Amino acid sequence: MTEIEKYTESVTVVDHHCHNVLDQQGFELPLSFILSEANSLDNPIFLNQLKSTLTFKRSIKDLYHFYFENIPLQVESNNNYDTIIEQLIANKRRELGMENIMKMVFEKSKIEAIILDDSLKFVYNQIEFPIKSNQWHNKFTKIFKILRLETILEKSLIECKKQQMSFMSWKNYIEKKVRDPIESGIDTEDGVRVVGFKSIVAYRTGLKVENPSIQKVMEEFNAIMSSIELNDISGTQLRIASKTLIDFFIHITMGVCSASTKPLPLQIHTGFGDSDLNMENSNPLLLKQLIETYPTVPIVLLHCSYPYTKEAGFLGWVYPNVYVDIGLAFPLLSYQGMKSTFDQLLELTPIDKIMFSSDTHHVPEFYYLAVKYSKQIISKAFSKSIKNNEITLNEAKEFIDKIFKLNVLKLYNL
Template sequence: MNLADIPLIDQHAHNILRPEVVAQYPYASAFTESYDPEIINYHARHTFFYRRSLREIAALLNCEAEEAAILARRESLGLEELTQIYFRAANLEAIYLDDGLQPETILPISWHERFIPVRRILRLEILAEQLIPQSEDFAQFLARFISELDPPPVGVVAFKSIACYRSGLDIQPVAEEVAAAHFDLLKQQLQNQPLRLTDKSLIDFLLQQALLVAAKYRLPVQFHTGYGDPDLDLRLANPLNLRYLLELPQYRHVPLVLLHASYPYMQQAGYLASVYPQVYLDFGLAIPFLSVSGMREVIRQLLELTPTTKLMYSSDAHSIPELYYLGAKWGRQLLGEVLEQAIADSDITVAEAEAIAVAILRENALVLYQSTPEIDTSSLSNSF
């Protein structure tokens, strides 16, 4: 199946880094989840993902498939033209950006809007980290935290939690007085240094406060699940740990989007999506970071049990615009291959496969986020 003509809704990605920041890092650092210098400077260049990607990037930029040649071509084109090339090649319709990843180093959402319609994903833990140092006591902090979410800020299409990174997905009930005590202890430990919130009781409490707001507005909440950089404990990243939240009736109408195919827990994620109406999945990061056979297997395992109305495309692109293109290229190609096999297996018909492809690549996201206002494209530049 050729799915190239289907425009994509990239329902989870990150801002591109400022050029002066990108210049400080080796090119290979964008192709690994590790931040260890030995991985970045040597081993990352020996992954299937990196080697395959050099050829694909070079073909698009019309240069040799060597890192030095690609870097020279990138320099000659400049970031704006590069972004235009990659976004057009990806055939993107809109992107939903989590701008909480390295917020001090990224280009603003307004920069990205020069190329494509953008909606914002609000990262909850970053919001808390910003408000805690500014708040004298827990009551003031909690009031400010909720007021920042209710109503959701203009342009925000979803909330997002990185509890998976900080304390794991086994979210448990926390009494307000317990959260307040942990807040007071945290405030005592602050020494005019950047705050990184890792306190499980506070994270669990604040996440559930945010879920109550999300329930009020039927706003999706995205969860990092599965693999990422070494900051997380992969053992705590299994989405099955979310059972407590999934069973609570007050969150029944909050769409929960399990990001990154929950890799390597694809079948567990698919099971959750098959039995809990509020659970949705995407397959960004696993695609394009895995080998071709690995990416194909991710989509295949997700669709073993997941209703096709529950699966969505994303790239989880970050840092450089290449990742938007690579995610789009392989997301389309391998979804098409898996659907072709499903036709051969008699799971679905050709017509059903075509409808499923459109649903996964764009329509499911449009339906899920339909409670938000229409994207205003009147301010988009016509120069790109």
């Protein structure tokens, strides 16, 4: 192990984008499902096919070593190797329980703070699995949160229907929903400090965010208000896929942020995801107009924008307000995939604009896998840069500190 690899192992981590883990039921989800973005729970053949990915083969070995020491020879030579390993892991998880696993994960991964997006839900057969609360996560590390724009928008439309608001009243209402956490720094629902916003517009209507006329927005607003039925108000859930309203609300948010002396960053899902996503519409180059319209508002391109990583790196190179994160790509790509993806980022992207995240969702071990491979790949990349006389050892250490912690602290004013 080189000196920079040893140093990287020792650094503490701030995870700037992750989700609340599921309650104990998360342990019942197959690992092949957890280690992919596929909607595959009802398809046992496909679940089995996912076990043939390099990511799955590597990760179950990693998870075994997280819980145990060496894999017994009789297991390694068994034709049902994967099944045996999965069962041993499942048994150990149940034995330890969620809280002990979280403690192990955060201690081994040296995570000292996380920024949660608590809007991600897991629904199977129309049943929503319970997630652990923000306060529960706070038992293991410092927590902050970002607010998802689409969730704010959907809740605002339900509230608007309840109160029979006019269009202008609703517009003022959503502006206040954005302005309040910027000014107070606190989410009034749970008291957690708010440090940014997030959009999943790539999933809904694509990254080419337009600026619709107020007349068009009013017409769309009235049509949606007419379509909302509040038979069971407390249980009403709304999923908005209106390009007009989503784009309008993104511009509202960016406008409010840009008027602030310290605008909160906007995280945007870019690149790959699950089957709801149209990949053609998740290329970060489509954000060019939005980036240029609000030059003082930081925009964080999530997930390396994979497979549009070079495009993301270019945007971070030419626009002062664009940043790139490495979550989800680490650890869901193959080893070579993670290596080549990070190498592509290094081609142009300033190190000051690259940030670690895990994009952990559903189960706590995702934190561990993301930290393990991010540290391994990034330290090896900088070892090579040292050998190539691009950087010194001290510069490499500085870069490691920035990617895993300092860039996040600075951007989110933590």
